[in-house]
Amino acid sequence: MTFDGHDAVPAANWAAHDGVPLLRTLATALLALEAQTGLDSFTLPYPAEAQRALDRTVLACLLRGARPPAGLTELVDRCRTVPLEDWPLSLPADLVEPGDRLLDEMSGRPTELCHEWAGRSSDSAAVFRDREVVLAALRLCREYGEEEAYTAFRGLLVHRPVLTVAELYEVTGDMVLEPVYELVRRVYKPVPESYLRDGAYTACGRCLTLLTPVGADEWWCERDRCRRQGPPPPGRRIACDGPFTVSQLERPLRQFVTGPGRAEADLEHELLALGLQVRMWPGYDAYDLQVVFPDGWRWAVDVKDWAHPTFLGRSARPVPQDPPYDEAFWAVPVHRAAARPHYVAAFERARPASAGDLPLLTDAELVTRAKRRLRTCKGDRRA
Template sequence: MNHSPAPPDDPAPADWSAHRGITLMRTLATALTVLDGAAGDGSIAVPYAPEVQRALDRTVLACLERGAEPPASLPDLLSWCRERPVSDWPVDLPPEAAGPDDVLLDPESSRPTELCYEWAEQFSDSALVLYDREIIRAALRLCREYGEEEAYSEFRRLLVTRPVLTPAEEFAVSMDHVLDPVKELVSRVYRPVPDSYLREGAYATCGRCLTLLTPLPDGGWWCERDRCRRLGRPPVGRRLPRDEVGGLIQLARPLRQFVTGPGRAEVALETRLTALGLKVRMWPAYDAYDVHVTFPDGRVWAVDVKDWAHPAFLGRAARPVPKEPPYDEAFWVVPQDRVDDRPGYVAAFERNRPAAACHLPLLTDTELVDRAAARLTRDVRAAEGFEENRDA
């Protein structure tokens, strides 16, 4: 399950609360997400929102306490967030709080990075940052009240596979009776798309993550997903001329960040496991965990997919996979490219997980699929050996 897990109840091995910079970073990350949500046109309203002013004041104070030159203004602070790796800030942070190249704002677009959103989600109580959790909880409650588990699974799949809707697609969704328990919720989580996404009268979606691309002055496109940008310039998926399709709607940013993005990894894993011939059930028992896998011999795996940029945050959020629906083995899984991008990813996860989750294995999606394929091969060989012995 990927939607904004709360921090674990058990203390993590590393006591981050002893570092004063933790409070500053979570305040700053919250402020940056507030700015991103409020200033769709790139402007900054004055007076600043309370979270924003608080972040500026605390950053200045932290710098003065350490004898460092503070940012002179909010624009100066935003420049720090774009250009200065978090590990180089004059603040007290634990060693694994950020990697050597991690910044809070994307240098190209000035939008919050995944690290920034993960800081905000892990520690903040801001209503803006908790929005995605509230939506998922509301969907769970409504579907349980109706007794419609399929409605919840369909709702999750909608958010993962269709973050952007044309008017015709919006109408088709409104006519899907499976979604009846959450129809009003669906109407609230999709928002009109601003003109800033248009180039020459047309929108474009990312061919990898399906979200809308933002046009750049040099003629290229920018994808809001850090993971996509690491793979190079985003491929254009759908081109949607506004005079042909009409105005678009898209999911609110927190849902795109914490449901659509991680959900792409979930459905990709579903596809790979299904291709092996396994029976796969997504988000079983109202999202107890992400993937329920049944082997031909009846053995069951439970999998929670975690598409997180920051392994220490992932470790701190670690907890045992829920017992229901029953399973024989359980895993947390992270996309292979997350581990490839950050050396020591799994080790950092293991160092930061609480005692209650000390036996929870973290695999890459590639490792999980390889294990599943190997298990199927052993099962086939065992069955063949049984048949040979019986014939003999």
């Protein structure tokens, strides 16, 4: 997932649909509540976003003859238990699939979809926080003339979303990362006690983010992809030695950098296994992967790990021409397309004309296409 400073198509394009602004307001409010009080208890005064979400939801229900929530607690409970398709909202096509919720039914935590609604809408105070941080890293590394520093920074966010105190100290002493020392300190935050079980924090063995204890002995992982693979496997266990034992990346960065970055790394691994040359984040992150075939043909690939194809389509734009390439693609993890029927078609309907015919493939389709092209390079007529 590259960062070049361009915003998505303005959300005002959807202003005619009364359900869209309300869903954005709800998602933003849920994230504000989680950050301020936690979603299992509320303290006065409520964040302004939460009160605004409650007021607007009550009005929407009354206008449509539905029973409004009696208060904030009931509103939050509805966000967890009632699928969005059952809310009294007027929504355009492609926005809601059966089972979509703003809060996870099991853990009560904001879903990835909730973060996309809040983080990709223009009226959110936290809009594009991930883009703000990564663009800051780009600026700092360019000022130092250190592309290697930027690559190391992106790799850090992808492969090490959780750091102990000792590890954070080690990272901020790494000379390669010198241009972004202060940025690293700002984006890794102390972990709240809600992640603790039996005096320790536990990372997911698959996606490396911290697991949330649920019930007596279960775990919940914040990544959709991980949950679809089955119960998350507990990985590294870190004993709690005090309030600042462990730090983790801010959620917008885990959502929009670490998540796609894991998909980028998986794709890199598969393409390297085919014998192709792969360069990550070339040209200060002009795009995610530069793939070079034996005959010199070059692909530019941007990986987009988004739950919602319409949001992704609205953000579509041509892949930058430098470093040069012969073909360009956007790729989405296959599990995203499997989770939403007609994912690619919804992307294409939402894609603006300015993006041209930018193709979207699943990562599996991209690897298959690479294999086919390799056979062509080798003169295999079966290609």
